Amino acid sequence: MNxxxxxxxxxxxxxxxxSGINLGIAxxxxxxxxxxxxxxxSQQKIDAAVGKLAAHGGEAIGFSADVRDAETVEAALSGxxxxxxxxxxxxSGAAGNFPAPALGMSSNGxxxxxxxxxxxxxxxxxxxxxxxxxxxxxxxxxxxxxxxxPMAYQVHVCAAKAGVDMVTRVLAMxxxxxxxxxxxxxxxxxxxxxxxxxxxxxxxxxxxxADSVPLGRLxxxxxxxxxxxxxxxxxxxxxxxxxxxVDGGWSLGGxxxxxxxxxxxxxxxx
Ligand code: HXC
Ligand code: NAP
Numbered sequence: 578m579n580x581x582x583x584x585x586x587x588x589x590x591x592x593x594x595x596s597g598i599n600l601g602i603a604x605x606x607x608x609x610x611x612x613x614x615x616x617x618x619s620q621q622k623i624d625a626a627v628g629k630l631a632a633h634g635g636e637a638i639g640f641s642a643d644v645r646d647a648e649t650v651e652a653a654l655s656g657x658x659x660x661x662x663x664x665x666x667x668x669s670g671a672a673g674n675f676p677a678p679a680l681g682m683s684s685n686g687x688x689x690x691x692x693x694x695x696x697x698x699x700x701x702x703x704x705x706x707x708x709x710x711x712x713x714x715x716x717x718x719x720x721x722x723x724x725x726x727p728m729a730y731q732v733h734v735c736a737a738k739a740g741v742d743m744v745t746r747v748l749a750m751x752x753x754x755x756x757x758x759x760x761x762x763x764x765x766x767x768x769x770x771x772x773x774x775x776x777x778x779x780x781x782x783x784x785x786x787a788d789s790v791p792l793g794r795l796x797x798x799x800x801x802x803x804x805x806x807x808x809x810x811x812x813x814x815x816x817x818x819x820x821x822x823v824d825g826g827w828s829l830g831g832x833x834x835x836x837x838x839x840x841x842x843x844x845x846x847x
Contacts, residue, residue, distance in 0.1 A: 582806065584796040585610035588661045589809075590654070595622035597770045599719065600629070601798020602805050603827040607633040609806070614657040614732060615639045616650075616701075617671065644671045644697030645702070654680040654704040669701045672737075676730040676773055676839060687733045694737035698744055702759075704795060712756025715809045718745050719801075721762040721772075721821065722828045727777030729836025731776075742820050749818030752794070758817040761807050765824025765832070768811055776835050780844045785838065789831030809832030 584606055591603040594615030607613045607630040616639070617628050623639035630637035638660055639652035672695040699716055709716070720770070722736035723731050742758065742761050749759040764784045766773055773795070777783045787795050802822045807813055821827050 582810075583757060584610055584666075584805055584809070585805070587611040587665045587809075588614075589666040590614045590616065590657055590664050590705065591668040591670065592616045592650075592697070594668070595619065595626040595639070597772070598764055598767050598798045598801050599668065599670040600626050602653065602670070602719075602802045603630055604633075605799065605802035605806060606666070606809075607631075607635055607637060610635055611666075612636040612661050613638075613659060616642050616644075616653045616657075618643050631677065637723070644700055645692045648701045650697075650700040651704045654701075654708060658708045663711070664705055667702070667709060667714075667716045668704045668805060669698050669716070669718065671697050671701070672719070672721075672734075672772075674731075674734050674772055676776055677733075678730055678839075678843065679732045682733065687736075690733035691737045692833070693735070693745070694738040695744070698741050702748060705830045706752070706757075710752070710757060711754045713811075714757045715813075716748070716752075716757065716759040717805050717808050718742075718761045720745075720763045722765060722822070722824060722832045723764060724761075724763065726828050726832040727836075728833055729840045731836055745820065746818045753817055758808070758813070760813075760816060760818065761820045762801060762804050762808065763821065763822045763824060763828070764801045765790065765796050765802065765827040768797060770798075780800070782838065786831075786834060789827065790824070791802060791826030792829070794825065795816075796823065812838070 589606045594603040595617035642649040642653040723735040745761040
């Protein structure tokens with residue numbers, strides 16, 4: 578691997594890689610010749626993703642696992658290691674989200690998102706470590722602006738993603754001595770994704786979000802993949818423990834528009 582675009586033969590694992598932004602990341606690596614493995618729950622989504630990735634001519638595989646279940650995650654990572662050998666790049670981006678006010682959210686609703694986003698990230702990184710613990714390996718967690726921008730109707734996601742960024746920082750400290758870099762990429766509002774559909778379900782709301790982005794547009798999965806590939810490359814060889822927004826400047830001020838609109842529409846809560 579000589580530059581930010583030469584990933585021929587590189588082994589890349591993307592947890593939550595069967596759709597949306599994460600599939601876009603997996604696809605960008607596959608297009609550059611990487612051998613890509615995706616992990617998610619739905620075998621149907623995995624099969625479709627693997628078909629898309631393999632269309633670039635390289636090797637692609639998929640394993641079904643729920644990131645909340647440490648044992649199935651361990652089995653998936655072990656299976657990937659048996660098929661592809663040591664891992665060079667790990668992208669961890671499995672996540673769940675629904676908009677709900679805290680007063681309309683059960684303990685299980687809160688815990689479900691924390692379990693997927695935060696505990697899932699821990700399970701994925703811990704299970705992958707034995708297969709990537711060597712200089713040059715790179716881990717990228719996919720965070721969200723909710724990690725540092727408080728958003729109404731997102732108390733579960735805000736708590737979970739803030740935790741994800743702390744996992745990034747702590748493991749950058751613990752694993753830096755092995756030469757493993759750990760960073761977070763924080764996507765802004767990305768067009769055509771499940772996350773955007775859930776938080777801004779109408780064209781009007783999506784336009785309001787786009788208008789609140791200093792660069793004046795929604796992002797694309799490729800915007801995110803470009804930064805992930807930079808972080809995975811030797812060009813970022815001295816970057817670790819970084820939390821990098823790729824959001825057109827959205828988190829500088831506009832991001833709280835998502836929840837604020839919902840609070841206004843709902844009125845006073847009892
Ligand atoms: C209130 C809700 C709810 C809602 C679910 N729950 N949806 N509560 N309002 N709209 C509650 C349920 O009632 C239940 O609590 C608990 O959450 C668990 O729900 P399940 O359906 O049993 O969970 P599960 O089948 O495990 O599914 C998890 C999920 C689901 C998160 C609820 O939506 C999912 O699998 N999502 C994955 C895809 C996704 O969300 N992609 C978007 C990621 S975007 P009770 O008490 O009833 O048992 C993102 C950031 C976007 O992360 C940022 C954009 C700027
Ligand atoms: P998405 O398409 O729903 O992607 C989520 C992925 O995670 C899917 O592949 C899903 O596949 C998998 N997944 C969900 N729960 C899982 C579980 N319990 N175990 C294993 N895999 C699981 O959503 P997206 O909008 O593209 O979001 C992708 C990432 O970007 C997330 O980390 C999200 O927080 C972040 N993000 C998104 C936006 C945005 O604008 N969309 C903004 C900021 C951050 P299965 O259903 O098969 O499990």
